[in-house]
Amino acid sequence: KAGVTQTPRYLIKTRGQQVTLSCSPISGHRSVSWYQQTPGQGLQFLFEYFSETQRNKGNFPGRFSGRQFSNSRSEMNVSTLELGDSALYLCASSPVSGQYNEQFFGPGTRLTVL
Amino acid sequence: ILNVEQSPQSLHVQEGDSTNFTCSFPSSNFYALHWYRWETAKSPEALFVMTLNGDEKKKGRISATLNTKEGYSYLYIKGSQPEDSATYLCAFITGSQGNLIFGKGTKLSVKP
Numbered sequence: 001k002a003g004v005t006q007t008p009r010y011l012i013k014t015r016g017q018q019v020t021l022s023c024s025p026i027s028g029h030r031s032v033s034w035y036q037q038t039p040g041q042g043l044q045f046l047f048e049y050f051s052e053t054q055r056n057k058g059n060f061p062g063r064f065s066g067r068q069f070s071n072s073r074s075e076m077n078v079s080t081l082e083l084g085d086s087a088l089y090l091c092a093s094s095p096v097s098g099q100y101n102e103q104f105f106g107p108g109t110r111l112t113v114l
Numbered sequence: 115i116l117n118v119e120q121s122p123q124s125l126h127v128q129e130g131d132s133t134n135f136t137c138s139f140p141s142s143n144f145y146a147l148h149w150y151r152w153e154t155a156k157s158p159e160a161l162f163v164m165t166l167n168g169d170e171k172k173k174g175r176i177s178a179t180l181n182t183k184e185g186y187s188y189l190y191i192k193g194s195q196p197e198d199s200a201t202y203l204c205a206f207i208t209g210s211q212g213n214l215i216f217g218k219g220t221k222l223s224v225k226p
Contacts, residue, residue: 004157033213042118042216043203056213090158099214100146100165100207105157 002027004093004106012112018079021109025072025093032074033099034066037088037108046089049074050097078111086113116140118206120217127194128225134190135220137204141185145209149178149189152219153200161189161202194224 005024013019025032034046045058049068063082068074072093078085088110092103119138127133139147146165152158162171167182175192191198201221205214 035216040218042218043205043214045213045215048213056211058213092158098210099212100163100210102148102160102163103150103158103214105150105159107157 004091004104006089006091006106006109008109009107010110010112012114013081014114015081015083017081018077019081019111021076021089021091021111023074023076023091023093023106025074025091026104029093029095029104030072031094031097031099031101032068032072033092033094033103034074034076035090035092036060037090038084038086043090045099046076048097048099055097056099081113083113085111087111116206116208116215118204118215118217120202120204120220122220123218124221124223126223126225129195131194131224132190132192133194133222134188135202135222137187137189137206137217139185139187139204139206139215140208141183143208144182144185144206145212146207147180147187148203148205148207148214149187150203150205151200152203158203191222194222196224196226198222199224 033048035043048056149161150158164180169180201219205216
C-alpha cells in the first residue's frame with residue numbers, strides 16, 4: 001500500500017507570496033492533519049480535515065488555510081508569506097476521524113521564505 | 115497552555131547500551147499518548163499508541179510504559195543498535211475531539 005505523499009518536497013518563495021502544498025493520504029484514509037515544524041520547536045498542529053470538513057484547527061493566523069477534496073487529498077495554503085513561515089510542513093493521515101488514532105506521516109514539504 | 119516535555123533533549127550511547135527517555139504531560143484530561151520514531155530524511159513512524167494507566171507496550175527491543183496519574187511515559191530501548199538512531203517524539207491528546215500536542219523530541223545517536 002502506498003504511503004502518504006506530499007508535493008512539492010522543497011519550495012522557495014519570497015515574502016508576500018502565497019504557496020499551496022498538497023498531501024495525498026494512504027488509500028482509504030479519510031482524515032488528513034497538517035503540522036508545522038520550525039527549528040527548536042515540536043510539531044505544531046495546524047488543522048485536521050475529515051470527509052472534506054475541517055474538524056479541528058490549531059492556533060495559527062488566518063493566513064493558513066486548507067481544504068480537502070472528495071478523494072481525501074488535501075491542500076494547505078499560506079498567503080502573504082512571512083520569513084517565520086519557513087518550516088517543514090508535514091501531513092498525516094488516518095483511517096478515521098480523531099487524532100487519538102495512529103497517524104501516518106508523509107515525508108514533508110520544506111518551505112523556505114526569502 | 116498544555117505542554118509536553120521530553121528529556122533528555124539528546125543522548126549519545128554505544129552500540130549494545132540500553133537506554134530510556136521520559137515524556138511528561140499534564141495528568142488531567144488524559145486521553146491518549148503516542149510515541150513516534152523519526153529517522154533523518156524519513157517520515158515519523160508510529161511506535162505506540164497508549165491509552166490506559168499502567169499500560170506497557172513492546173515492539174522488538176523497544177518498550178514503553180504509561181503513568182497517567184502522575185503524567186509521564188518512559189520509552190526503553192534494550193541493546194541499542196546504530197539503526198535506532200533517530201528522534202523519538204511523544205504526543206499527548208486530551209480527548210477524542212482534541213489534537214495531538216507534541217514534545218520537542220529526544221535525539222538518540224548510537225555509535226557502532
